[in-house]
Amino acid sequence: MSAVTEEILSFEEAMEKYDPVLGFEVHVELNTKTKMFSSAPNVFGDEPNTAITPVDLGLPGVLPTVNKAAVESSIKIGLALGCKIAPSCTFARKQYFYPDTPKNFQTSQYEDPIAFDGSIDIELEDGTVFTVEIERAHMEEDAGKLTHMGGATGRIQGADFSLVDYNRAGVPLVEIVTKPIEGAGSRAPELAKAYVAAIREIVKNLGVSDAKMERGNVRCDANVSLRPYGQEKFGTRSETKNVNSLRAVERAVRFEIQRHAAVLDSGEKVVQETRHWHEDTRSTTSGRPKSDADDYRYFPEPDLLPVVTTEEWIEELRAQLPEPPAERRKRLKTDWGYSDAEFRDVVNAGVMDAIEETIAAGASAAVARKWWMGEVSRRAKEAEVDPVDVGVTPELIVELDKLVQAGKINDKLSRQVLDGVLAGEGTPEEVIEKRGLAVVSDDGPLLEAIDAALAAQPDVAEKIRGGKVQAAGAIVGGVMKATRGQADAGRVRELIFERLGVQG
């Protein structure tokens, strides 16, 4: 495919003229121990073509059998998406001819998916809520992995041959398909990102998928179409394949809106086709148009029997569902008494779980937030890692807080203690000992420092004597400096007033 740069309209102009309609197909790889239809291990990164059985290779005479755990995970996903669960459903063969499937068909579901007619509420960063309707969630199997060899770019164009590893072939997948999403307007790119993030969070929270996008555990195909405002009929859509990070989902939807708008503006028609997202150029290129190659000739899989779900089975699985992520966030926010902005910052910093653990370990909600959003986040930023990867544990924060509460160290010293612990100098107590960081609690040395500070700033001393108690700050500062921060500022203040014979 030649790298023709396509015209795009500015996003703002596109939004003035056209109303975007979105749709998503998200594939979730389940983390069952074995594959969907064979007892081969469901693993990532093994030696090529070792995690396979004759079933995965589609060898003659094999009989696939359904993994019960994968069916249960699929039902859980359906329930978490508010779907109805089919009383009975079947598998179907989706025929296509490409080396990533050795069988020349993918075992999937067609007319009767296991879950259908659901909806989830997607909350954007500013709190706006969009309801996304789920059309269906069906069970299927993943394909093998192709590596294109030869040629200049390593991409398929110009490749001489391809190498196939079938370890991934047969890994259980659940494909979640939305109904057309209307009315998102200029929030469409943001909604796209938030939707995929919500699906990822839900399946991770359910424990049914490792949900790592960088490993392809969650993969998104994004459909975009535009229509003039007021028109009911949808425009022609493009389907951008395998957009594999949250940021890419947002950017790809934004780009496609801009590209469609330019096509429509020039009086042309949007081609219904597959597009490929390129992170390097932040644009999509044409894949192949929808054609008779998409003639999948589905038919019922004769080797597999229907899956029948009883009310008891569904309720048993429903009872195992964890608290939904959105509800959990609401509960924690109320419990902790954070403001909307404070809580949003906590979520965005990825420290909600860490704060919950810190509170469970004995810290107050305020103290936990202060540490994770303050000192820990600052260090994370410096080291360019996530706050939870700085090496600070909830227990360490609780320990430091106890030392501050007990007056052994103050806030400032506690940060130095943290430095020492992170540098491997031992426990907080040991660091205090080794670095000599304990607060000076003996009044003798403090009084000495106070006298020196008062003598150095006689004008300030005079002001305090005259009743200007706020002037004491300058003296406190002098004392803290002289004691290298190891004084208890509150006690210093008291002593200054005592010394000068005024009421604080």
Place this chain on the structure above:
Amino acid sequence: MSEINREAVAHLARLAHIEMTAGELDKMAGELDVIVDSIKSVQEAAGPDVPATSHPIPLANVFREDVVGETLTQEQALSGAPDSADGRFKVPAILDEE
């Protein structure tokens, strides 16, 4: 009349990346036509009161527990492959799919 004609066979051959000569297309169309016609007689036997079924035995929920079983070795997996390299199946680059 059957739905299988020469054109349908040519279309399926194209989907399956199989090259067929004009003679082969004619022969295959004729043979498939006979097969489809034979199966059609089943539809005549089953009246509207017989529900569609995908399986002759009224069974459901034949499941496997999620326990890892025996796998093939890489050598076994590749033993039937026309060509292989680096422990993987080697196939011609297919250009029209991606």
